[in-house]
Amino acid sequence: MCSRERMLELEPSLSPDTVGGLYAPSGGIVEPYRFVFSLVESAMKNGVRLLTEFKVSSARREDDAWLIDASDGRTISARYVVNSAGLHADEVSAAFGAEEFTIRPRKGEYYLLDKSAKARPKRVVFPVPTAVSKGMLVIPTVEGTVLIGPTATDVDDKEDFSTTRIKLEKILSSARTMIPAISETDVITSFAGLRPAYGDDFYIGLSAKAPRFVQVAAIQSPGLTASPAIGEYVKDLLKKNGLRLVEKPDWDPLVDKVKRARDLSLFELDETSANDFAYGEIICRCERVSEAEIVQAIRSGHRTLDGIKYVTRAQMGRCQGGFCAYKIIKILMRETGMGWDEVTKRGGASKVLQGANYETAEKGRRRHRGRGGGHDRGGTARGERSLLRDRGTGGRPGRHPHAMHPQRLRPNRVQ
Ligand SMILES: Cc1cc2nc3c(=O)[nH]c(=O)nc-3n(C[C@H](O)[C@H](O)[C@H](O)COP(=O)(O)OP(=O)(O)OC[C@H]3O[C@@H](n4cnc5c(N)ncnc54)[C@H](O)[C@@H]3O)c2cc1C
Secondary structure (H helix, E strand, C coil), rough: CEEEHHHHHHCCCCCCCCCCCCCCCCCCCCCCCHHHHHHHHHHHHHHCCCCCCEEEEEEEEEEEEEEEECCCCCCEECCCECCCCCCHHHHHHHCCCCCCCCCCCEEEEEEEECCCCCCCCCECCCCCCCCCCHHHHHHHHHCCCCCECCCEEEEECCCCCCCHHEEEEEEHHHHHHCCCCHHHHHHEEEEEECCCCCCCCCEECCCCCCCCCCEEEECCHHHHHHHHHHHHHHHHHHCCCCCCCCCCCCCCCCCCHHHHHHHHHHHHHHHHHCCHHHHCCEEEEECCHHHHHHHHHHHHCCCEEEEEEEEHHCCCCCCCCCCHHHHHHHHHHHHHHHCHHHEEEECCCCCCHHHHHHHHHHHHHHHHHHHCCCCHHHHHHHHHCCCCCCCCCCCCCCCCCCCCCCCCCEEEEEE
């Protein structure tokens, strides 16, 4: 426990009304996307096969194995199954004839403050926790921005990722109680995430109804922090259930570090781009992300705008993709051979370009070229940018202007 004086010495931006606090020097912050991508990359490097867009719809037993069907008609077989389907773990459990339970989404809204925000603490600042949550925090992120939030509200809809003005005001007011200099003008985007709640705790265990089926459900906060320990625990459950695990002698967990333009000095960037021109082409100016990094992300399997964003940070800065999204779409089309109508925000039906406008823009461009204007210049850029659907609503009508939907935390523009 620390006195008021010690608290203000540790965090000078704290309110002078602070009366004291608990200091936990072992607390830390991770960049969640980088954490998850690194684990996936490491697993794949060591032989794991990753199937994406594989939505489990049904399962049956055959010859001592599970045959698992995806909604698109693909089928795979597995000897053991771990149900870690987040918000949909109850539906997956039902598909395997395992335990019946209901996941209730508990929404948490967050607001992101620009890197230039003056009120950036050095550590995560918590209020005194409440009965339902750890309270709304002020979090300096690894990348230099500041997160404030989250709220904790039970909702019925597993797709309700809307954020609201009322909650923004609540979060701002709570954050300012701790750090008075936090300003609304620093807010660059909003997020909502849904915690998969079932009772008050994680639900982890071997199924008593479905053979060789492990439930890893209701992994609400702090599921990310707990994930390495959960992994160890589930490994032991699988071993207890008869799975034989042998460590690979050539197992190499380390993944290659990608060279990032933003980590280089201007001199280093100049030198790097002399050898690889694509490093000299800065696509996202807010976060200083080069074309080389975008291409690397695409070639390593990230084929959606959100996938590229999470791995490179392009579209995550102050303009939230306003200037770079159309450039990323063009690189994505060039690298993958995708048609414009196949580009999505986060897979599935989340298309970002609409046909009629695109064709009009294409016609305009051809006319322009026909008149001797050979270069893709501002006209093209403006034409294509106008094709982007309302990114806040994902183009879905009738939703709150802040509505958003990709998995977990999804960025959204604050009006
Ligand atoms: C607002 C908020 C704040 C949080 N704060 C913290 C924090 O400070 N610290 C912390 O440690 N944790 C925090 N968490 C919790 C953390 O984010 C979760 O615990 C973690 O993401 C859960 O991981 P998971 O793998 O169980 O589920 P998810 O990350 O939701 O993954 C589930 C996966 O299953 C897939 N899936 C679903 N249905 C199917 C299907 N039918 N077929 C195939 N795949 C399917 C989904 O597409 C998804 O990829 C927070 C969460 C929220 C929402």
